[in-house]
Amino acid sequence: MAAATPVGVDMDTTDPPRRRADRSRMHAQGDAPDHLRDDAFRRYVVPELEVLYGVAMRLTRDPHDAEDVVQETLLRAYRSIHRFDGRYPRAWLLTILRNANINRARKRTPDLLRDEQRTLGALPAPGSDGRADGAAEAALSRIPDDTIVDALERLSDDHRAVVALVDIDGLSYRETAELLDIPVGTVMSRLHRARKKLRARLERAGYLDGSLPS
Amino acid sequence: MKIFERMMRVPPDCREVADVLQAYLDGELPESKTHVVSEHLQHCERCGIEADVYLEVKRSLGELATPPDRDVMARLRSFADRLTSEGGS
Numbered sequence: 575m576a577a578a579t580p581v582g583v584d585m586d587t588t589d590p591p592r593r594r595a596d597r598s599r600m601h602a603q604g605d606a607p608d609h610l611r612d613d614a615f616r617r618y619v620v621p622e623l624e625v626l627y628g629v630a631m632r633l634t635r636d637p638h639d640a641e642d643v644v645q646e647t648l649l650r651a652y653r654s655i656h657r658f659d660g661r662y663p664r665a666w667l668l669t670i671l672r673n674a675n676i677n678r679a680r681k682r683t684p685d686l687l688r689d690e691q692r693t694l695g696a697l698p699a700p701g702s703d704g705r706a707d708g709a710a711e712a713a714l715s716r717i718p719d720d721t722i723v724d725a726l727e728r729l730s731d732d733h734r735a736v737v738a739l740v741d742i743d744g745l746s747y748r749e750t751a752e753l754l755d756i757p758v759g760t761v762m763s764r765l766h767r768a769r770k771k772l773r774a775r776l777e778r779a780g781y782l783d784g785s786l787p788s
Numbered sequence: 789m790k791i792f793e794r795m796m797r798v799p800p801d802c803r804e805v806a807d808v809l810q811a812y813l814d815g816e817l818p819e820s821k822t823h824v825v826s827e828h829l830q831h832c833e834r835c836g837i838e839a840d841v842y843l844e845v846k847r848s849l850g851e852l853a854t855p856p857d858r859d860v861m862a863r864l865r866s867f868a869d870r871l872t873s874e875g876g877s
Contacts, residue, residue, distance in 0.1 A: 611872075612872040615868070615871065615872055616872065619868070620865070620868050623861065623864050623865060623868065624855075624856050624861065627856045627860065627861065627864060628853075628856060631856075637857065637860065640860075641860055641863065641864065644864055645864070645867050648864070648867060648868055648871060649871065652871045652872075716848075717844070717848040719851070719852060722845075722848045722849060722852065723852065726849075737849065738849075740814060741845075741846050741849035741850055742849055742850065742852050742853050743853070744850075744853070746814075746816065747811075747814070747816050762810065762811065765810055765814075766810050769810065769842060769845060772845055773841060773842065773845055776845065782841050782844060782845070
């Protein structure tokens, strides 16, 4: 990612002299003074903690590993935030998280690396906590969790990953592309095909009557 | 994208809407194009039903999301706090 404006700090001329002096020192040293680094970290990184942990859980399928990956991500983000331009912080962080997870995975045994449950597309067992409200509205057409999870598990890993990241974890196309290291167009085409397959399976299971009324 | 330009000039047909429907449902279309698709969906029963079906798939998937463990989040926030106070060393 290009480093147009280090640490995402506005470069206006109304800054107090101390900040301008700090910035000059920062450029000269290719690094950021601590208070600018801390400000940027709190502004761009800390608000993304929940998303990072959610994605790390999807990557690792293990709470302890996910926590480790997020800690490593935070550490790397803190150390490199002077090179971050302030645009698309979540996408930037997801790239760091992807690399942190690759490093973690390399240290694992081959058996664990081959474990299908540790692939990106693996899904955590759905729980009941935190579900969206609106049971009354959903009562008419609700698809049972086990039905949708079963349909998801039948998708290929590539298709399951984009659907899970976009529809369950709420990532944007750009963020999903960064995390998976694929073009946005590939995210879109995989998502389209994956949803068509999901739809077909759910229709065969007796849900989603998409026919026109007679 | 050519399809977007065409949609802005003339009312889109169902095939054009189908091409961008997923991006529309994901909120990934630019606002101007979103308006064009919304308009079409209001007047085209076939595309409206198609959109409803995919929205139901999205809604069902969204319900699988679970909130992160509170203790884990507290530890991660504490870790982040320590980084800023200790300078990441």
